[in-house]
Amino acid sequence: xxxxxxxxxxxxxxxxxxxxxxxxxxxxxxxxxxxxxxxxxxxxxxxxxxxxxxxxxxxxxxxxxxxxxxxxxxxxxxxxxxxxxxxxxxxxxxxxxxxxxxxxxxxxxxxxxxxxxxxxxxxxxxxxxxxxxxxxxxxxxxxxxxxxxxxxxxxxxxxxxxxxxxxxxxxxxxxxxxxxxxxxxxxxxxxxxxxxxxxxxxxxxxxxxxxxxxxxxxxx
Numbered sequence: 616x617x618x619x620x621x622x623x624x625x626x627x628x629x630x631x632x633x634x635x636x637x638x639x640x641x642x643x644x645x646x647x648x649x650x651x652x653x654x655x656x657x658x659x660x661x662x663x664x665x666x667x668x669x670x671x672x673x674x675x676x677x678x679x680x681x682x683x684x685x686x687x688x689x690x691x692x693x694x695x696x697x698x699x700x701x702x703x704x705x706x707x708x709x710x711x712x713x714x715x716x717x718x719x720x721x722x723x724x725x726x727x728x729x730x731x732x733x734x735x736x737x738x739x740x741x742x743x744x745x746x747x748x749x750x751x752x753x754x755x756x757x758x759x760x761x762x763x764x765x766x767x768x769x770x771x772x773x774x775x776x777x778x779x780x781x782x783x784x785x786x787x788x789x790x791x792x793x794x795x796x797x798x799x800x801x802x803x804x805x806x807x808x809x810x811x812x813x814x815x816x817x818x819x820x821x822x823x824x825x826x827x828x829x830x831x832x833x834x835x
Contacts, residue, residue: 617658617700619711619753619760621783622646625659627695628673635680639664639691642673643699656702656716660784661758661795662686663702663716686718686795687757696784698758711760712753713800720744722756722796725770727789734775734785735764740796745769747798747806755797759783 625643641659645651655666657674662682668675683689691697703709722744726737738756740748748754748771752763761773780786788794 616703617663617711617714617716617758618703618707618709619714619755619758620700621698621759622700624696624782624784625674625699627691627693627697629693630678630691635683637678637683637689638667639676639678639688640673641676641697641699644672645674645699645701651701658698658700658702658714658716658758660687660697661714661716661755661797662688662718685720687721687793690793696787698783700758712755714755714758714760714797715800716758717797718795719747719798720796722794724788724790724792724794730774732777734780735772736775736785737770737772738794738796739770742769744796744798745771747802749802752802753799756794757784758795759785 623644623646625641625645628640628642630640631638639659651666651669651674653666653669656663657666657676658664659676664676664678664682666674667677678688720741720743722738722740724736725739728735728737736756745766745768748763748766750763750766754761754763754771754773756773759779761775764772764774775785
């Protein structure tokens, strides 16, 4: 699990293709790199990847065909700057929100405009994801935990303060850029809970009109 608070940015040194999979090598100035070990998880642009090799400040990750297909990892190349965050510890301050590192889809920046010292990004997401995004709720874009300012059908806006611009890769992206999107996990669980409740209620009605586990007439 992650918080969506980026620790540092890294540079893609190379990506090696091997049939359907790939090996991604990133140079990262992570704090206390000696604390990292093979098998640890790092969110790379919001994608949870497992470290398979460490050489100094070079971190290697194996990227599956599924991850390449569902995220922007397959679009990375040498020289690209990526956002990095190590998996949180039990003692970590949860300053952002709960982020799993499991990308739900790819969004695209359709507009960038200034607002004071900040920038407002307008992002379009696939139709299937828009229902999980709510005004003043949380969303993760390329691993960055952000608050949604406004929602308009399949597009939403987020405000990027100067600190976030400085500490992440956002200064290097522009209109048309594609981003990994992870919706708030709470929205996913709420939808599942409502689906299950609705299915259970339909089942009880088909079995004789039971309500809350009691048949009609039980309280008469």
